[in-house]
Amino acid sequence: MKSRYLWNLIRGKSKAINPARLDLRHIWAVIQCQIRSILPSPLHIREQIEWRILQVKEKSPKCWEEGNCIQCGCEIKGKVKADIGCDNEPFCYPQMMRKKQWKQYKSDKAIYIYKTNICKY
16 A cells, blocks of 8 residues: 555545545554565465465456556555455455464365565555
8 A cells, every 4th residue: 555545535525435444544544565675575475375366366356457456446466465454345365464374274174385585565
């Protein structure tokens, strides 16, 4: 999520069906996105970001094509970097998981993501 999205949300200029509310949770999500875009993240976070992108492409391709969630109006590339999960139908991905939770989730759902030093998202 970019600060431009937050600015448009404050001004009420979102084209979304159900625009996200301006609250501390969404402000923290914007900050997290900015931090994770600048600083290197742990492997389990990078894997989840890559997996979330794949989930959006699979479950809601229209959101990916437009670059914004059609339900809440959030920027997709930013939204997948934040800890919050997808709150709208079709619920593309859950909240960001801790390392042990992610490891268990990957084994339960048979998720395989190649380990790389650099993630391109």
